[in-house]
Amino acid sequence: MSGMLFNRQRLYCPGPTPIPQAAVAAGMDASIYHRSDAFYKDLLQCREMLAPFFGSKELPLILTSSGTGALEAALTNLTDVGDSVVVIDAGKFGNRWLKMSEAFGLKTTCISLEWGTSFGENGQDYSLITDALSTNPKAIFFQANETSTGVHHDVEKIAKLIRKDSDALIVVDAVSSLAAHAMKMDDWGIDCVVSGSQKGFGIPAGLSFISLSEKAWAGLSKRPRFYFDLEKEKNGQKTGSTAWTPAITLVSALKVTLGLMTDAGLDNVVAHHKRASMAVRAAVSSIGLDLLGKQNPSHAVTAFKVPANIDGAKLVSCLRDDYKAVFAGGQNQLKGKIVRFGHLGFFDFLDIVSGTGALEMALKDCGYEFELGRSLSALLNSYRQSAKTL
Numbered sequence: 001m002s003g004m005l006f007n008r009q010r011l012y013c014p015g016p017t018p019i020p021q022a023a024v025a026a027g028m029d030a031s032i033y034h035r036s037d038a039f040y041k042d043l044l045q046c047r048e049m050l051a052p053f054f055g056s057k058e059l060p061l062i063l064t065s066s067g068t069g070a071l072e073a074a075l076t077n078l079t080d081v082g083d084s085v086v087v088i089d090a091g092k093f094g095n096r097w098l099k100m101s102e103a104f105g106l107k108t109t110c111i112s113l114e115w116g117t118s119f120g121e122n123g124q125d126y127s128l129i130t131d132a133l134s135t136n137p138k139a140i141f142f143q144a145n146e147t148s149t150g151v152h153h154d155v156e157k158i159a160k161l162i163r164k165d166s167d168a169l170i171v172v173d174a175v176s177s178l179a180a181h182a183m184k185m186d187d188w189g190i191d192c193v194v195s196g197s198q199k200g201f202g203i204p205a206g207l208s209f210i211s212l213s214e215k216a217w218a219g220l221s222k223r224p225r226f227y228f229d230l231e232k233e234k235n236g237q238k239t240g241s242t243a244w245t246p247a248i249t250l251v252s253a254l255k256v257t258l259g260l261m262t263d264a265g266l267d268n269v270v271a272h273h274k275r276a277s278m279a280v281r282a283a284v285s286s287i288g289l290d291l292l293g294k295q296n297p298s299h300a301v302t303a304f305k306v307p308a309n310i311d312g313a314k315l316v317s318c319l320r321d322d323y324k325a326v327f328a329g330g331q332n333q334l335k336g337k338i339v340r341f342g343h344l345g346f347f348d349f350l351d352i353v354s355g356t357g358a359l360e361m362a363l364k365d366c367g368y369e370f371e372l373g374r375s376l377s378a379l380l381n382s383y384r385q386s387a388k389t390l
C-alpha cells in the first residue's frame, strides 16, 4: 500500500498496550542494581502506588512473570492438593483457571457460562454460584474482565453473594481490569487479586502483581513451592527486596506510569476507560455489528461479531497490514468469528478515533456495506455526550 512509510503502528489489542514515552525512557536505564537502596525505594514506592488499584490496605507484591505466573502463585499458595474449589469459566481465561486447578490436583466444580455473556443474562442466573457453594469450596476463582470476550463480571455482586453463605477465599484475575474498572478488595471481601504489567499499567509484559487479604495470608497452603513463594516475597518486599532478580527496568518504567495515573486520580482513570468503551460500542453498533458483552461490557476491550459474509482473520490482517492497526481476533471457539478492539491503559481519545477510522476502512476493503463515516460520527457523538455525565 502506498504511504506505508508514513504509517505508525498502533496497538488496539487488549495487551500489550501503548507505553508513554516517559516510561520508555525510564525503562532504558540498565545501570540499576536490584540490591541497592535506590532500587528498594523504587519497589516500595511502586507497591504503595499500586495498592489503591487493588482497593486494599495490604500492599501488593510485585513478581517477575507474566500475569499467568501470578495466577499460578495465587492458586498454589492458597490451595492444597485435594481441596474443593469453584471456577467460573466464561472464556479463554476462565478456562485457564480450570486447567490450572486440574493441573494442581484440586476437586473442581466448574460454572460454565456461554462465551460473550455473564451472569444475569441468557438464563444464567446468579443462583448458579449459590448452588456451587454446596460443595463447600476452599476457594472460588474467576475473572473481573474475561478479556477473550469483552465481558466484565460484576465482581462486587458476585463477592457479596458468596459472602452471604460462605467464607471461601475469593480469588479474582484482574489482569485486564485494574485501572479500567474499580476494584475494592477490602470493601467487597475479596481475598486475592492478580494483575499484570502490559495491560492497564502501560508498560511491557514481564511484571505481575498480587495482593492477598489478611485472611488469605493467615491461611497459606502447605504445598511445596519455590519461585512463587509468596511468604518469602512478602518478607523481602517489606523493605523493597525481591526474592529473585526482578525485571529491574520494568520497575523503573512502572514507577513512571503509576505516578502519571496517581496524579490523574484513579476515578478519572477508570472514567477514561468507561467513556472509551461507551464510544467504541456506540460506533461499532451504529454500523450494524453485533456486540458481545451486551449486559456487562468490559471497559478495557470491545468485542463484536464479524459479519457473516466477511472472513474474520482477513479483517484482522487487513487492519494490521494495510493500516498498521493491531486489533485482536477471537480465540479458541471464537477464532475468526469476532474482533476485539482494545482501549486499555495509556491510549487517548484520538487513538480510538484512529482505530475506528481504520476499522471502517478495513471493513469496506473486506466487502462490508455501510455508509463510510457513520461509526466515526457515533463515536464522536458518544464521546461528547459522556463528557457531561462522567
Ligand code: PLP
Residues within 6 Å of the ligand: 014, 015, 066, 067, 068, 069, 093, 143, 145, 146, 147, 148, 173, 174, 175, 176, 196, 205
Ligand atoms: N487473565 C486475563 C484476564 C488476561 O487478559 C490475560 C492476558 O491477556 C491473562 C490472564 C494472562 O496473562 P499473561 O498473558 O500475561 O500471562
